[in-house]
Amino acid sequence: MPHSPTRSIAGTVAAITGGSAGIGAATARALVGAGAKVAVGARRKDRLASLVGELGDEHAVAVPGDVRDAEYNEALVAAAVEKWGRLDTIVANAGIGAYGGILDHDDAVLREMVETNYLATVWSVRSAVRQFRAQGDGGDIVIVSSVAGFRGGADEAVYAGTKFAQVGLSGSLDRELRTEGMRVTLICPAGTASEFAIGAGREEGSAELESYLRPDDVAHAIRVVLEQPRSVRTTVWQLWSSQQQS
Template sequence: MPAPTRDLTGTVVVVTGAGGGIGGATVRLAVEAGARVVAGDVRADALTPLVDELGPERVVPVIGDVRDEATAQTLVAAGVDAFGRVDSVVANAAVGFYGGVLDMSADQISLMVDVNVKGTVWLARAAVRCFRAQGDGGDVVILGSVAGLLIGGGQEAVYAATKGAQINLGYALDRELRGEGIRTTVIAPAGVNTAFAAADGRFGDGDPASGPFMEPGDIAGAVLHTLQQPRRMRTELWTMWSLAEKH
């Protein structure tokens, strides 16, 4: 007898950072599962291939910067306008810079805080307003990192602080909202083979494409599994490591 799952057919999912590796993989898997998606990204050229591939009847692109609260409101409104509702949001957009606490500029630090923390808060707030208006619950999924649990590598103190904030936000939102049927999940992966992970010399001369890191589809699969859990279930925090990584 197969494990019970929640059918995503006809549900509407908002994904930020949809033009990146994990975001794009999440959009594809959600559409494959029967969902309709609002795909958000700051780069128009990153979303065009997704819409061309999956079709405008399944994917609505929204160009905007998650640092701006209005972008979150536009993303959710786009789902309601195009598909009649929003059932889930995935806060995937993120920025990270690798280096010691004095190695980054003030602008880089502000960018990490604004995208990773404020961008997540704005999306959660817009989602909660929508879920409450609809009256039948919803899902907030936050893409964090094991760095936020202080079990990542060194040379990432500010990034770790932003990811720690996301994890604590997820726990606190769960306590606040679960009585309304709104689930909050933080998925916190370690090394993933993405352009994001390869930036700034994080792996030295190593190439994450050569392994032994996880792939974007692995993380996207976790997002979809979370959304497909029966409504009676909640996953508060899911840490993910490749088999070869140590912590």
């Protein structure tokens, strides 16, 4: 019997953090386009409501809240399970960036970046793993990180540190969870043209953004990973725009 290089994700259920814009919203659209159901989380209720209105109530549910709160992550998973009876995928995508030297931002900005980019990823994963274990049939953990997690640049030390932390977390989780049928994938895009870091080191409409990846590019990579046969796992995927200098 020939081996199929893809599997259908129609009917599967995903929870996505940072889902109100950028990569998160693009991922929601991509997964629903493939027949999946999505619970989307973010702080901006109006953005989430608009996205769910676009995707349809039968395909999506909005769960507004702050991903830095461990209990919120439990609520996001619970909302998916309540609506569709299970969870198959967690996409830990929420992230913020603020560029500048090590002394250029106050403590509150740096704390929010560490908590959003790293601790919130931990809370998202823990919530999903509890549900995957309760179901007993594995699941997918997708962590959206950055190429900065492999090669930190000037004026992004704290941001890069949070991304290095995600790289270490992902690698360890793969070794811990794969025997339970859970796949852990680290998606690492280079610069992506979105609202990310606008006003905190990037300027809206700048020529530089034209050379970057688009959120749909990253969403496509996530869909491809999920559509692989369960016998295959992708641990790290780095993406660069052909125009951006590496």
